[in-house]
Amino acid sequence: MKHLILSAAALAMTAGMALAQDTVRLGTEGAYPPYNFLNDAGEVDGFERAVGDELCKRAELTCEWVTNEWDSIIPNLVSGNYDAIIAGMSITDERREAIDFTQNYTQPDPSAYLATSADVDLEGGVIAAQTNTIQAGFINEMSMTLVEFATPEETVAAVKNGEADAVLADKAFLAPIANDDPDLVLLEKEELIGEGIGLGLRKSDTELKEKLNAAITSMKEDGSLNALITKWLPEGETF
Structure with missing residues (x-):
């Protein structure tokens, strides 16, 4: 995680x-x-x-x-x-x-992407992650554009307010959020890290x-x- x-x-x-x-x-x-x-x-x-x-x-x-x-x-x-x-x-x-x-x-828990649209451009977009996480390190290694936040709640808020195109975090954390918010979607693409x-x-x-x-x-x-x-x-x- x-x-x-x-x-x-x-x-x-x-x-x-x-x-x-x-x-x-x-x-x-x-x-x-x-x-x-x-x-x-x-x-x-x-x-x-x-x-x-x-x-x-x-x-x-x-x-x-x-x-x-x-x-x-x-x-x-x-x-x-x-x-x-x-x-x-x-x-x-x-x-x-x-x-x-x-x-x-x-x-190892799959890391997943949460966005406002299923067709978001991950490679060309801005991806949010919590500071000092394996997800933040992964985004850097993949040469994606990373924006970091101190708390997991702030990463989700960044997607909702347009600061980021998607957030990468543990699927177990993001899945309930996607289920509860009709404006957010959990993408099919997953990463196995750690x-x-x-x-x-x-x-x-x-x-x-x-x-x-x-x-x-x-x-x-x-x-x-x-x-x-x-x-x-x-x-x-x-x-």
């Missing part, structure tokens, strides 16, 4: 281990449904809330949820503001330069990585992870 291009300052690593603390803090964006969002009570909800809570239970960890804007989500992990990222973050080689990842808890979504960790937190990997494996083996994918990401590929 998401993505990130980092500043050099984010490469500094903190020395402390997450499991040396009483509570493991899970950092998420809280603004990317159905992966993560804030419900009416202001609490983190969605697919990743369900996955994260179950992982903590199986790993016998006491966890709390922290929200952070997407653009600084990796630097704030590295600086110690929380201990793991669970925010629809796709595993990429570029991110591995700054942080470590657990194994994936989703398969290696699936994993939890991002500081490279020093090897013990936490081992515990979370074991919990993810357990959820894959007993089918509980597939059940959550089917519930929250009905078009997503199961394991």
Whole structure:
């Protein structure tokens, strides 16, 4: 699902281990449904809330949820503001330069284009994407014209107000928007980017990585992870 291009300052690593603390803090964006969002009570909800809570239970960890804007989500992990990222973050080689990842808890999710017309010219048009995402990187590599926005909601608004011809984002995020808005259409063309979504960790937190990997494996083996994918990401590929 998401993505990130980092500043050099984010490469500094903190020395402390997450499991040396009483509570493991899970950092998420809280603004990317159905992966993560804030419900009416202001609490983190969605697919990743369900996955994260179950992982903590199986790993016998006491966890709390922290929200952070997407653009600084990796630097704030590295600086110690929380201990793991669970925010629809796709595993990429570029991110591995700054942080470590657990194994994936989703398969690669197709990225889709949302536009106001099915015959939009993608190659000659302006394509919106959230800043520091794998979609933004893909658009740059394909030599399309990219316009970036801080939040996913702003990318959709850019299409509706004419600032962009289409937005490229995770299909699971865009499909419900297209279904609810008669002025928007999900294009048939899709892109497969990244290696699936994993939890991002500081490279020093090897013990936490081992515990979370074991919990993810357990959820894959007993089918509980597939059940959550089917519930929250009905078009997503199961394991």
